Amino acid sequence: MTPENPTRRDFLKGAGAVAAASLLPITSIELAFADPGQNFTFAYISDAHIQQIAGAKFVNNWDRGLIRAVAEANLLTPKPDFVMFGGDLAQLGKKEELDHGAEMLAKLDGKLRCVMGEHDYYLDLGEYWSKLFGPQHHSWDHKGVHFIVLNSILTHDDWTFNRWPTAVQRMNEMAGLDNPNGSPFMVGEKQREWLKKDLEGVKKETPIVLFSHSPIQKIYKGWNFWTDDAEEVQALLQPFDSVNVVYGHVHQIQYNQIGNIAFNAVMATAWPWPYPQSYTQAESLLPKLTVPMNRADPFFERDATGWQFIGVDTGRVAMHYRLSNNTDRIVAFNRAKGCPEDTVYQDQAAQIPPQNHY
Numbered sequence: 001m002t003p004e005n006p007t008r009r010d011f012l013k014g015a016g017a018v019a020a021a022s023l024l025p026i027t028s029i030e031l032a033f034a035d036p037g038q039n040f041t042f043a044y045i046s047d048a049h050i051q052q053i054a055g056a057k058f059v060n061n062w063d064r065g066l067i068r069a070v071a072e073a074n075l076l077t078p079k080p081d082f083v084m085f086g087g088d089l090a091q092l093g094k095k096e097e098l099d100h101g102a103e104m105l106a107k108l109d110g111k112l113r114c115v116m117g118e119h120d121y122y123l124d125l126g127e128y129w130s131k132l133f134g135p136q137h138h139s140w141d142h143k144g145v146h147f148i149v150l151n152s153i154l155t156h157d158d159w160t161f162n163r164w165p166t167a168v169q170r171m172n173e174m175a176g177l178d179n180p181n182g183s184p185f186m187v188g189e190k191q192r193e194w195l196k197k198d199l200e201g202v203k204k205e206t207p208i209v210l211f212s213h214s215p216i217q218k219i220y221k222g223w224n225f226w227t228d229d230a231e232e233v234q235a236l237l238q239p240f241d242s243v244n245v246v247y248g249h250v251h252q253i254q255y256n257q258i259g260n261i262a263f264n265a266v267m268a269t270a271w272p273w274p275y276p277q278s279y280t281q282a283e284s285l286l287p288k289l290t291v292p293m294n295r296a297d298p299f300f301e302r303d304a305t306g307w308q309f310i311g312v313d314t315g316r317v318a319m320h321y322r323l324s325n326n327t328d329r330i331v332a333f334n335r336a337k338g339c340p341e342d343t344v345y346q347d348q349a350a351q352i353p354p355q356n357h358y
């Protein structure tokens, strides 16, 4: 990999390897460096929403999405160094759902690391999930990259501990996409203090890849595509040369650039969410998006499910979305412009009247 044009080359190399398999809901991420001996990959699966119907009966479609993703991860060449699961393993946080999901994830060949989703958390406040998958926030270094996992779906203590008469009701209130009884997500002071200390030992030029469930940016409060203390977390990441935030939760393609931080969402294995009607509603306090979104069809069941191949060269994400029965998308970091860009779509989008942009 040469530093001059590594994205393109890594991309083609990885895409070729992965494209040999069928289109499945898995992300393969390659981190490429000037010395090819340092390159490595990891896989990313998210938002399986395993849902118990009764007893040993689960929603088959959601099961199939995760089973296929695990099978695909095991077929990846080269073998990923580890596999991330991006949160919302369960639908209603039940032990049975988490167990069933964990059983499927246990079939992964590589080491697994998990991010907490709100659907995993709000029944027992993460207790059983933590027994299965370990700490809710942690960091590690791997071949020159500093990786961080945060639990970004916490909220106010009053809402969590006092508002609801039962844990089941609390879970149900947080599970709806557009429920006005929900509460904004946040990382919270405790984790921000931890993150501050964690970053003290990291060199400014070390690439950082941070995994969260909700985006560490404010996209749309009405649907909780939102983290309330996003700016405070972003400020802690500001001193570093190259920061990437990869998140699930939104079940759709999103990308953005805020300062030094590139944001990329991954798709779900379960279902796609539609885009909010507008990304520019004043009350959402949306930061100015530096790129328009490319809309998948929310009425086509398998649209916007699929997998992504992601290249990260010198710490920047280039994401190749393989969509079931839809046009592939490529979102790559444009160094000249300093933000992620979907070149083909944005060239087309310039021809489309603004009211048709979502």
Ligand SMILES: [Fe+2]
Residues within 6 Å of the ligand: 047, 049, 087, 088, 117, 249, 250, 251, 268
């Ligand atoms: Fe989800």
Ligand SMILES: [Fe+2]
Residues within 6 Å of the ligand: 088, 117, 118, 119, 213, 248, 249, 250
């Ligand atoms: Fe979620």
